[in-house]
Amino acid sequence: MSEVRSSDQVDLSALVDAARQGDHRAFDELVRQTYAETYTLAFRLVGNEEDARDVTQEAYIRAFKGLRRFRGEARFSTWMYRITANCASTHLGRRRRHRHDELFDDAPVADDAPMASPELRAEAADFNRRVKDAVDRLPPKLRAVVVLRDLYDMPHEVIAAELGISESAAKVRLHRARRQLRDDLFPIQGMEAAHAV
Amino acid sequence: MQCDDVTSDFGEVAAGRLLLGGDERAHVEQCLRCQADLVHYRRLLRTLRSVRTELLEPAPGLLTDVLAAVSAAGEQGAIVSVLRGRRVAYVGGIAAAATAAAAGGALVLASRSRRRVRLAS
Numbered sequence: 001m002s003e004v005r006s007s008d009q010v011d012l013s014a015l016v017d018a019a020r021q022g023d024h025r026a027f028d029e030l031v032r033q034t035y036a037e038t039y040t041l042a043f044r045l046v047g048n049e050e051d052a053r054d055v056t057q058e059a060y061i062r063a064f065k066g067l068r069r070f071r072g073e074a075r076f077s078t079w080m081y082r083i084t085a086n087c088a089s090t091h092l093g094r095r096r097r098h099r100h101d102e103l104f105d106d107a108p109v110a111d112d113a114p115m116a117s118p119e120l121r122a123e124a125a126d127f128n129r130r131v132k133d134a135v136d137r138l139p140p141k142l143r144a145v146v147v148l149r150d151l152y153d154m155p156h157e158v159i160a161a162e163l164g165i166s167e168s169a170a171k172v173r174l175h176r177a178r179r180q181l182r183d184d185l186f187p188i189q190g191m192e193a194a195h196a197v
Numbered sequence: 198m199q200c201d202d203v204t205s206d207f208g209e210v211a212a213g214r215l216l217l218g219g220d221e222r223a224h225v226e227q228c229l230r231c232q233a234d235l236v237h238y239r240r241l242l243r244t245l246r247s248v249r250t251e252l253l254e255p256a257p258g259l260l261t262d263v264l265a266a267v268s269a270a271g272e273q274g275a276i277v278s279v280l281r282g283r284r285v286a287y288v289g290g291i292a293a294a295a296t297a298a299a300a301g302g303a304l305v306l307a308s309r310s311r312r313r314v315r316l317a318s
């Protein structure tokens with residue numbers, strides 16, 4: 001899948017205000033401005049395009065229905081992240097119940113320092129790709145917390161609320177997810193750790 | 198102090214959300230394995246943060262699908278509110294009719310009892 005850089009936050013507050021007053025075109029414009037970001041988060045949470053599309057669609061329907069409850073204390077995109085996380089959690093839960101999907105197991109890694117040479121840049125790009133692959137291979141429950149915490153910087157209590165788990169469970173999952181990523185990306189280190197003590 | 202006593206905190210330390218205490222720091226300073234572990238976590242967390250700024254390009258058609266779904270939800274909501282409005286109107290009408298019937302009944306009863314009183318006198 002190709003990637004594009006985020007155009008970064010546009011001021012959406014005027015659109016949000018108009019949409020809250022029932023202007024459907026303003027809401028459509030909000031969707032246009034934010035759907036790539038919402039889809040990106042959905043894809044990172046559910047790990048495949050088909051489910052990511054469903055989650056994105058569901059997230060906007062919920063946002064549309066709940067727009068009057070959005071008080072504008074957080075940014076619209078942050079609010080959408082929360083809704084998307086909640087939809088993804090519901091979607092994954094439903095999928096597990098109906099299809100009895102197997103959870104994936106762990107994955108591999110990559111690098112990212114200031115680089116001068118093409119070799120270092122290539123190595124960094126490779127490490128970046130390996131990190132993303134490793135995140136994709138995490139079991140969905142672990143992937144969700146690491147994406148929401150380490151990519152999207154959500155507080156533990158918000159993650160717990162949106163995933164329907166306790167805050168301590170969210171912390172434990174995060175710890176396990178990071179350790180799995182570390183072991184996957186740095187396998188020798190992981191093996192040493194396993195044999196140590 | 199053992200490696201296991203400190204490594205559980207490395208994720209948060211690497212994320213910049215936790216500082217190691219004096220004993221933990223002293224251990225890491227003299228333990229090459231923990232130093233390497235911390236470096237790995239820092240590299241991992243730095244890369245994860247950089248991934249955030251990348252947007253995936255949705256497949257063509259997603260925007261159209263989302264807008265259509267939102268529009269359908271809007272229409273559904275409008276129908277529901279119209280039906281809810283009608284329901285309120287029906288209930289209001291029934292209540293008004295019941296009130297009028299009760300008032301009429303009361304008037305009839307009152308006039309009859311007045312007539313009986315007049316006939317009796």
